[in-house]
Amino acid sequence: MKASRKHHFQWTLAFFLTPVVLWLFLLIVLPHIDLLFMSFRTKDDSGSMVWSFSNYMLFFKEPIYWLTFVRTVLYSILVTFLTFTIALPVAFYITKVSRPRYQVFLTMLLLLPFWVSELVRVYGWMILLRESGVINHFLMKTGLLDKPIEMLYNDVTMIMGLVYTSMLFMVVPLIGVLENLDDSLIEAAYDLGANMWTILFRIIIPHAVPGIVSGSIVVFMLTLGDYLTPNLMGGKNSLWFTEQIYNQFIASFNWNQGSAFGFLLLALSSLVIWAGLKLTNQKLSKVVK
Amino acid sequence: MQIDLSVLSVTKIFDAFTAVDAVSFEVNQGEFFSILGPSGCGKTTLLRMIAGFTEPTSGAIHIRGEDMSGIAPNKRPVNLIFQHLALFPMMSVEQNIAFGLQRRRENKTDIRKKVRAILERVGLPDYGDRKVDQLSGGQRQRIAIARCLVLNPTVLLLDEPLGALDLKLREQMKVELKKLQAQVGTTFIYITHDQSEALVMSDHVAVMNEGKFEQLDTPQNLYNRPRTPFVARFVGxxxxxxxxxxxxxxxxxxxxxxxxxxxxxxxxxxxxxxxxxxxxxxxxxxxxxxxxxxxxxxxxxxxxxxxxxxxxxxxxxxxxxxxxxxxxxxxxxxxxxxxxxxxxxxxxxxxxxxxxxxxxx
CATH class of the missing domain: 2.40.50.140 (Nucleic acid-binding proteins)
Structure with missing residues (x-):
């Protein structure tokens, strides 16, 4: 009896797992293995393909590559931090200040922009910000400006665009943790003499740590791997590491170099997250829970 | 005898609902005063107005003769023990108790001395390093009381803190709380729907119903000489x-x-x-x-x-x-x-x- 049930269980398990396993294997694992092999192949002097580390070595030899990567990481950290500082008050307002019946409505308002694709959203920003755009037009009309200024194609605009794109991925986990925060903890701290800042740093943020960490990981990874926003809103000098990968694949048609950069991005960003977790004394298993 | 708290004709109206209706009373220093009433009678609203979380619609609250209107909870000489205690789970027992003292910017050696003294007073001298979730129900209770008493408040407010305990522990905590109050001499204002808690611990009990005090008396008089049918039905x-x-x-x-x-x-x-x-x-x-x-x-x-x-x-x-x-x-x-x-x-x-x-x- 017991054996047959076990047998039965394995069949259903196999039935439900097969599509997922196939999906993972055929569409994700297999291409990656191919890319991984590719990243270790390079042309030698005679023009035939050989195994080598030279694709990886190039990243460390050429300052433009690793500097772009460092720049990308630092900006991604900045974007993550900015997103957090904006998302925390928003999440706090939705969970603790607004009336319960408006909570769903406000969360919907947050979700709404994400129903259109990132491309459309970025073009929306461009219509607003470009030299002949809505904001310039408005400022000229009201006489605040004599001639239009270009607000696109610089780092500030790019960062704003990236923060806007990542907002939701920070707000949602924060709403999740703040909903579990007992209001009486805030009141108790207030009653014991704490002011707003003490309550924020001693009660709210320590409680929200799991949400902050998971939100930060998602925002950091998404920003680091973003291509559209830095490409369209950033200027000539705002080079993003994904653009380097794109250039290798499409412009130079050097797939071997491109896949090496791709794996470097994966490995180094994982390293950054690992270091971040170590520094803040967090455990990934605790956060995912 | 000094009057620690006087509530003068306090009314609180939410939208169209009158939660507290022109309630007046005075509490002497060192008294154990209870407000007893069924749920929804306005006792929690009254307590929150004394703590400062809610402003009365009309009337005034004086603590040691000082008008409290417009003074925020963190500036009032009262402390509140919440129904579910609201101990901070992200801190140790010691940090919990030290929290209020740190807010007053007292120096570190003083804080440590006071925390140790109050832990001894509530009978948990070696528990400073424990996490809150490592404590039993009764221990949490005592830490919550210690966290407020260490600040030496003029009035300590208690919002049904024994409600979550099992019967045996509740009986034990009742006696303990009364003994502790007699030792420290702080004025306690205790709200509850449990008449036995109110009768056992209090010097005076106010029976509250639909936003009004039905009778304010000693426990003996409440039981033996109820003045309204509600009190006769509710008490005992x-x-x-x-x-x-x-x-x-x-x-x-x-x-x-x-x-x-x-x-x-x-x-x-x-x-x-x-x-x-x-x-x-x-x-x-x-x-x-x-x-x-x-x-x-x-x-x-x-x-x-x-x-x-x-x-x-x-x-x-x-x-x-x-x-x-x-x-x-x-x-x-x-x-x-x-x-x-x-x-x-x-x-x-x-x-x-x-x-x-x-x-x-």
Whole structure:
């Protein structure tokens, strides 16, 4: 009896797992293995393909590559931090200040922009910000400006665009943790003499740590791997590491170099997250829970 | 004697609902004062106004003579112990207790000394390094009290803190809390819906109903001389009859209940024949099989429906002959009444001074 049930269980398990396993294997694992092999192949002097580390070595030899990567990481950290500082008050307002019946409505308002694709959203920003755009037009009309200024194609605009794109991925986990925060903890701290800042740093943020960490990981990874926003809103000098990968694949048609950069991005960003977790004394298993 | 808290005609109106209706009272220094009422009677709102979380719609709250209007909770000399205690789970016991002292920017050695002293006082001297979730229910209770008492508040407010404990622990904490209050001498204002908590611990109890104080008195007087039908029903167990005044004597009246029983009883107010009244009688006021020679008793025959054995609180459920209303009679456990079985017919008698009669409104 017991054996047959076990047998039965394995069949259903196999039935439900097969599509997922196939999906993972055929569409994700297999291409990656191919890319991984590719990243270790390079042309030698005679023009035939050989195994080598030279694709990886190039990243460390050429300052433009690793500097772009460092720049990308630092900006991604900045974007993550900015997103957090904006998302925390928003999440706090939705969970603790607004009336319960408006909570769903406000969360919907947050979700709404994400129903259109990132491309459309970025073009929306461009219509607003470009030299002949809505904001310039408005400022000229009201006489605040004599001639239009270009607000696109610089780092500030790019960062704003990236923060806007990542907002939701920070707000949602924060709403999740703040909903579990007992209001009486805030009141108790207030009653014991704490002011707003003490309550924020001693009660709210320590409680929200799991949400902050998971939100930060998602925002950091998404920003680091973003291509559209830095490409369209950033200027000539705002080079993003994904653009380097794109250039290798499409412009130079050097797939071997491109896949090496791709794996470097994966490995180094994982390293950054690992270091971040170590520094803040967090455990990934605790956060995912 | 110094007055620590005076509440002057405080009213709180939410939208169209009056939660607290022109309540006034004073609490002396070092007193254990309870506000007793059913849920939704406005007692929590009243407490939150004293703590400063809610501003009264009208009226004033003075603490040691100082007007508290417009003063935020973190600036008031009162502390509140929350219903679910609200200990900070992200901090150790020591950090929890030190939290308020740190907010006052006291120096570190003082804080450590005070934390150690208060932990000793509540009987948990070695618990400073524990996490909050490593404590038992009773220990959490004591830490929550310590966290407030270490700040030496003028008034300590307690919002049903014993509600979440199991019965045995609650009984134990009741005694402990009263002892602790007597030791530290801080004024306690305790709100609860549990009449036994209020009666056991308090010097004075205010019974609250629908936003108003029904009666403010000592626990003994609340039990023995309730001044309104609500207090008679709410504080302690009571048998109630409704009926009408049959005849008026000098100090007592004769009441005919709806079931046709006739009782003589004392009256709280002047009554006229024919008026509708409510008559209340405590279960322990009824004597089982009274001596035939005892004078001045209302006597009637009842049938025993069931025996509810509960140690010292054992009771009989009885129904008077010619009636369907069940009465509760205290059954003393001195083995004198062991012969009584369900279905027996017995005589019940009660002294005319033990009943209380109110005019129906």
């Amino acid at each position: 167990e009571n048998n109630a009859w409704s009926g009408s005044v049959h005849r008026c004597g000098e100090s007592n009246v004769e009441v005919r209940t709806e079931e046709g029983l006739v009782f003589r009883t004392k009256a709280e107010e002047r009554l006229q024949p024919g008026q509708r009244v409510d008559l209340f009688l405590r279960p322990e006021a009824m004597l089982i099989q009274p001596d035939p020679g005892l004078p001045g008793l209302n006597r009637f025959d009842v049938v025993v429906d069931s025996i509810l054995f509960d140690g010292a609180n054992s009771q009989l459920l009885v129904t008077p002959l010619k009636s369907r209303r069940e009465l509760v009679v205290a059954l003393p456990q001195n083995r004198q009444y062991d012969y009584i079985k369900a279905g027996d017919k017995i005589e019940i008698g009660w002294d005319t001074n033990s009943g209380i009669c109110f005019l129906q409104r």
